[in-house]
Amino acid sequence: MALEYENILKDLFEKDEFVRFLDSICKTTRLAAKIVDTKASSVWEYSRRHTFEKKHVFPVCYEEKTIGELWLSHEAGKIRKTRIVDQTAQVILSILEMEIYREYELNSLSEEILEKYEEVNLLYDISESLGAIFELGLIYEILLDEIVRALNVEKASILSYDKGNKRLVLEASRGLPEEVVKIVVPVQNTISGYVLQRGEPLLVDDVKNLPNDVQLNENGQYSGSQFISVPMICSPVKVKNEKIGIINVTDKKNGRPFSTNDLKLLNTISSIAAISIYNARLIEELKGTDRVKHELEIAETIQKSLLPSRPPVATGLDIYGACKTAKNVGGDYFDYFKNEEGLVDIIIADVSGHSIGSALMMAIFRSVLRSVFQQKNSVSDILYQTNKLLFPDLDNAGLFISAFLGQYNPQTRWFTYGNAGHPPLLVYKAATRTIIELDAEGMIIGILDQVDFEEKNIRLDVGDIVVFYTDGIIEAVNPFKEQFGQGRLAEIIKIFYKESAEEIVKHLYNQLDIFVQRNEQEDDVTVIVVKIVQ
Incomplete structure (x- = not known):
């Protein structure tokens, strides 16, 4: 089992998005990192040409089995133990x-499903059929036809949950x-209601095995037998914790x-159907009304009023x-x-x-932030x-x-400046007509409750320009999937350095468009230009 977990660990680093995410953490904390397997072979590395001669070692464990090690090292090559090392490791x-x-559970489920390739084809067909349909009635009909065919049954039904009246409607x-x-x-006191409340599927093979919450009549029969049978x-049918409804199936044709x-x-099938039903409901709510659009416009106005x-x-x-x-x-x-x-x-800040x-x-x-500023604290x-x-x-x-x-x-x-996992500032130095970066050690806000932030400072001269920006500008892509990048941003600053701060911002947006x-x-794309004029 340990070997299986170790293979999953290696497979994770075949995913570019996952690797970029870990790279961004290391870039934020300014730490070099490396993960090795149980044979000390490298699985992933973010080192910036480090050798890891001096490093902090943390075991990578799963289910109480060690499947590798995490190495962390300061970019300066020092062995000093700082809080940021422990926080990053955590x-x-x-x-x-x-x-x-997640990968282990997905692999286990995939292996089980692949044993029955007909079921895989069925699920694919259902996904394809429902993918472009947003009419609830048609979704229900397609689902029932596929369920009856796949499970070879006489009876099937779909009930929606009426949240306001706390009932199920056929x-x-x-x-x-x-x-x-x-x-x-x-x-209350029904099989469908029991399954809805628990949020888990149920198989009932005998009336004697009904859950305690389900009520029987005086003859010892299920009170809903005229509707469904055992x-x-x-x-x-649910999306996360949102209760949408129930699918009932009874009476196999072969007995x-x-x-x-x-x-x-x-x-x-219910899980696939849930997304389609949920989306169709949302679209029905939006049809024929501009209420949501109007409310968003109001929200936009309010949000803009919060900016200076x-x-x-x-x-x-x-x-x-x-x-x-x-x-x-x-x-x-x-x-x-x-x-x-x-x-x-x-x-400048960027909420995910x-x-x-x-x-x-x-x-x-x-x-x-405004409350904290009133306390006259350091950066x-x-x-x-x-x-x-x-x-x-x-966190919530x-x-x-x-x-x-x-x-x-x-x-x-x-x-004086400090950084909480944000892109570094760009500074145009008038004396040398060059661009430098300003960065400091600090983790993104909201990852851990206790985080220390490094504070640095630099003396600016007349003509210097400091540019704050969010990643929306440097990660913007053109039709060829090329990113705008920090390099283009720096070149625009160098070209228009003689302009006012407002004009430089306008040139940046224009060049981005x-x-x-x-x-x-x-x-979102946000830019602040600060120019030292005297």
């Missing part, structure tokens, strides 16, 4: 354990009397009892920022703060996703406190936030 090992579990059936139309089944199989394989097949309408007035600074969302609402955020001492704080949830989390992030303390306060909400929502915070002192021209051509914007 994150990577947790991700590996979760992915190995939507479509095969083999039932014509007078059975829109029959209502209570959730033996039977029943499967819930044989139902098997556990029949139950598994019905449950798989104008930059702060600060001696020697020319600042301009802009945000262009991929949809009506998004997860990008930027802001400026000027305190009583004249220090100017500049923040592009949904209403991301927009709501952005609003929460803004509120928390590292601001990021630390913000992460600590937001972690519970982000399954979201995270990358952010870059900079603090400028107009009197000394010192710029030219590059992507007609490609749809996939991510």
Whole structure:
């Protein structure tokens, strides 16, 4: 079994998306990393030309079996043990354990299904048939035809869950009397209700084996026998924790009892059907109304009002920022703060996703950040406190936030900064007409509840330009699947360095539009340009 887990570990790193995700963690934490198998052979490495002569070693385990090792090393080659090493190891090992579990379960299920290739073809046909259909009535009819054919049964029915009235309503059936139309089944004391509430499929081979929650009549018979009969199989139709309905199947044509394989097949069909039914319901709700669109437009207006309408007035600074969302609402955020001492704080952040949830989390992030700013903390303390306060909400929502915070002192021209897993800043140095990166060690907000953030500083000169941006600009692609990239961003800054901050931002957006051509914007794009003018 350990060898099987080890092979799954190796297979994980054949997936480019998974490798890029781990690479991004190492890039964020500025650590070199390597995973080896039990024979010390390399499985994956993010080293930036490191030799790992000095390293921290963590065992990679699954089901109490060691299947490899994780090596971590500071890019400077030092053996010093820092909190970021332990935190990074904890994150990577947790991700590996979760992915190995998912792959193992998927492989086990795949092997079981592949033993019956006819079932695989059936599931494929159902997926193909339902893929482009959004009419509920037609979906029900296709499902019942396929279920009756696949399981060789006389009777089958689909019931939808009426959440408001807490009952099940018959939507479509095969083999039932014509007078059975829109029959209502209570959730309490019925087989269908029992399966709906538990969320697990059920095989009943004898009335004596009914669950305790199911009520029998005075003759010891199931009270719903005029509608369905025993033996039977029943499967819930659900999307995650959303209860959609029930599929019941009874009376095999050959008279044989139902098997556990029949139950598994019905449950798989139900899982496929759930997505189609769920999507069809959503579309039905949207048909003939502009209510949702109108509400999104209102949400967009509210979200834009949370962004600064104008930059702060600060001696020697020319600042301009802009945000262009991929949809009506998004997860990008930027802001400026000027305190009583004249220090100017500049923040840019990116909440994962592009949904209403991301927009709501952005609003929460803004509120928390403004509260923390009032405490007059250092850059590292601001990021630390913000992460600590937001972690519970982000963890529950399954979201995270990358952010870059900079603090400028107009009197000394010192710029202090910290990074929470965000793309590094670009700085145009007027004296040498070159572009440099500003980065600092720090993890994305919302991964762990306790995270330390490195604080750095640099002295800026007149003519220098600091550019904050989200990954939406550098990861934008053209019709040839080429990314805009940091290099193009740097070249545009060098070309238009004489312009004002606002004009530079406008040139950046214009050049981005030219590059992507007609490609749809996939991510929010936010840019802040800070120019030192005196």
